[in-house]
Each structure stands twice: as structure tokens, then as C-alpha cells.
Amino acid sequence: MAPHASTIAEKVSRALFAANGRSFASEAAARAFVEGELEFAxxxxxxGATSCVEIDLGAGPFVICDMGSGLREFGLDSLRRCNAEGRPQEYHFFLSHxxxxxxxxxxxFxxxxxxGAKIVIHAGHADAEEALRRQQEEISFPVPFDWLKADIAFRTLETGRxxxxxxxxxxxxxxxxxHSSYGYRFRDDRGKVAVYSTDSEHKIDLMHGEADVVGFFEAADLVVCDTMYSLADTVSMKEDWGHSSNIVxxxxxxxxRAQRLALFHHEPTYSDADIQRMYRETIRYEELTRDDAPLEVICAHDGLCIEV
Incomplete structure (x- = not known):
């Protein structure tokens, strides 16, 4: 969802107030003020882009988790990188649901x-092709799926393998x-592990049954995790909605014993200030509950790059 005009006006007003009458000699100086002195929110x-995360190996085929609205911008950027770096136009998608x-x-996309482009769509759902074709039927979209020129293949994956x-x-x-969702665990040739786990509900009063999830997250260098709601929301009006909290x-x-957690899949009705407040609360909760090495907490945002 694009920011509402009133949201932009509020940000500009707060930035001007924070500048407190200061003048800037150049646009670069003003940008330095924004980058260095204003809080993120x-x-x-x-x-507001919906779920789309790249696992960037630096060369070779592109690896992408989910095809949310962020995929449009990624597609354009990937072509730029193909032209600049000589990377093949090969894309492997992993769908959560x-x-x-x-x-x-x-x-x-x-x-x-x-x-000449090659696209492989990996999913735990056998009906992934049906879903993608359905959204390009004439009633919904002007370009039918069969008009796409890339070489597109679907591959159904199984758990336990x-x-x-x-x-x-x-x-x-x-x-x-x-309709079920699937989390993915990726391990590269260096032994680095990233986990992508969104649209999954973990109930605070049933954590004794989450041993399989803990094992899946085990010693991950990065866990991108569904933290859509506050704990209060997940145990009250939004229970059984299929999402989890920052606390869980x-x-x-x-x-x-994961090393880093990226808060992900933010509630669309939360403002930037709401998300930032939840982020700070999460950091504080992590500090109060850790009994071993610290867990670094990161708050995902459009364009964020994390090196593992």
C-alpha cells in the first residue's frame, strides 16, 4: 500500500519541526540531516510492498521468496544486474503460500x-500453477498466463527432504x-543459513508443541519471521488469523540459538511510528529474556539488505 498523502505531510511537518529553523547549504546537507538525525519513522x-525477499548469492541464478508487489521493482533491478554483471536471466521462486x-x-514481473528467461517456481502446494494462472484470467488481468514468453516450470517440493x-x-x-503455508531453510556452500518463515501462527499457550519449528530455526544466521501482530492482538481478536507476534x-x-531475527510482514494498518515502537519493544524484550548470546533484532523495510 502506498503512503497516504496525509502520512507524507505528517512526516514532512515532523522533519521541519525537528530541524528547528536550521538552514542547509545544499541538498546533500539536508539529506545528511535526514539520514543522521531523524528517527527512521x-x-x-x-x-508498503507485500512479501518479496531475495536471497542474493552474488552470481548465478536469482533466488526469490514469494511474489508480492515488491516483485515488480525487483524484476527491473534484476535485468539491470543481468546487463551490468552478465548474470543469467534465471529465477528460482520459493512460495510460502x-x-x-x-x-x-x-x-x-x-x-x-x-x-530466453528461465523461471522455476518451487512450492509445497501442488496447485501453485492453478493459482498463478487464475490471477491472469481475462476477468482479472489483460495478459493471459500463456502469453508469457519465459520458460516457466513448476516444481512441487515435499517436507522432510x-x-x-x-x-x-x-x-x-x-x-x-x-490453505497451509511453508517456511524455507536455505544453506549455502559456506554453511550460512537463512530461514524464511512468514504467514505462520505460533500461539503463546502452545509453545510446547513448537519443537519442530525450533529445530527448523536451529542456529540460523538469519530468521525472517512473521511478526504481524502484537502479542495482545494474537491472543484476543486476531487469534486464528494465521499470523504471529514479535514476542513469540x-x-x-x-x-x-539463532543469531539474527528480522521482524517481517508488518500489519498494514500500523503506521511507521507503530512499527518503530514495536521494534523498540522487541529489542527490550529480547534483552530481558536472553540467557545466552544476544539475538540481534532487525526491523524489515522495503530495500533493506542484510549481509549473512
Missing amino acids: VGKTYG LHWDHIMGFPF VPAFLA EYRIGRLDVSLIEQHHS AVDLCHAA
Whole structure:
């Protein structure tokens, strides 16, 4: 969701107030003020693109988790990198599930329209192709799926197995969500591990049954985890909605001895200030509950890059 005009006006007003009459000799000086002195929720935005995360190996095929609205921008950037770096136009997607916010970017993914591009769509759902074709039916979109020129293949993955895909070992786990969702664990040739786990509900009063999740997160260098709601929301009016809280994510990562947690899949109705407040509360909760090495907590935003 794009920022509302009133939201932009509020940010500009707060930034001007924070400047307190200061003048800037150049646009670069003003940008330095924004970058160095304004809090994130004032000077920037967490963004509104729906789920789309790249696992960037630096060379070779592209690896992407989910096809949310962020996929449009990624597609354009990937073509730039192909031209500049000589990377192949080969894309491996890993779908958490098939709800519209996680596949809506694919009709706007420019490489899918290019002859010579190769796209492999990996999913735990056997009906992934049906879902993608359905959203490009004439009633919903002007370009039919069959008009796409890329070489597109679908591959159904199974839990309990490990797959070698390019330079990655990949496994998946089924999660609690409508029509099921799947989390993915990626391990590269250096032994670095990143976990992508969104749209999964972990209930605070049933944590004794989460041993499989803890094992899946075990010693991960980075866990990108669904933290859509506050704990209060998950145990009250939004129970059984298929999403989790920042508190549960910290508990799972502590139990798994993960190194970093990225708060992800923010509640669309939260303002940047709300998300920033939850982020600070999460950091404080992690400090109060850790009994071993610290867990670094990061708050995901559009364009964020994390080196593992």
C-alpha cells in the first residue's frame, strides 16, 4: 500500500519541526540531516510492498521468496544486474503460500515476458500453477498466463527432504495458516543459513508443541519471521488469523540459538511510528529474556539488505 498523502505531510511537518529553523547549504546537507538525525519513522518509511525477499548469492541464478508487489521493482533491478554483471536471466521462486498478497507481483514481473528467461517456481502446494494462472484470467488481468514468453516450470517440493538447488541446500516445513503455508531453510556452500518463515501462527499457550519449528530455526544466521501482530492482538481478536507476534518470534529464535531475527510482514494498518515502537519493544524484550548470546533484532523495510 502506498503512503497516504496525509502520512507524507505528517512526516514532512515532523522533519521541519525537528530541524528547528536550521538552514542547509545544499541538498546533500539536508539529506545528511535526514539520514543522521531523524528517527527512521520520520525520515524514512518501512514501506508498503507485500512479501518479496531475495536471497542474493552474488552470481548465478536469482533466488526469490514469494511474489508480492515488491516483485515488480525487483524484476527491473534484476535485468539491470543481468546487463551490468552478465548474470543469467534465471529465477528460482520459493512460495510460502498462494494467497493473493504473496503472488500478486508476478503479472508485473518483466522477465516473465522475455523470451530466453528461465523461471522455476518451487512450492509445497501442488496447485501453485492453478493459482498463478487464475490471477491472469481475462476477468482479472489483460495478459493471459500463456502469453508469457519465459520458460516457466513448476516444481512441487515435499517436507522432510533436502533439495540441492544451484548453490543452496533447501528444505521446507509446513506452517499453520489458511490453505497451509511453508517456511524455507536455505544453506549455502559456506554453511550460512537463512530461514524464511512468514504467514505462520505460533500461539503463546502452545509453545510446547513448537519443537519442530525450533529445530527448523536451529542456529540460523538469519530468521525472517512473521511478526504481524502484537502479542495482545494474537491472543484476543486476531487469534486464528494465521499470523504471529514479535514476542513469540524472539522466544523461538532464543530457543533455536539463532543469531539474527528480522521482524517481517508488518500489519498494514500500523503506521511507521507503530512499527518503530514495536521494534523498540522487541529489542527490550529480547534483552530481558536472553540467557545466552544476544539475538540481534532487525526491523524489515522495503530495500533493506542484510549481509549473512
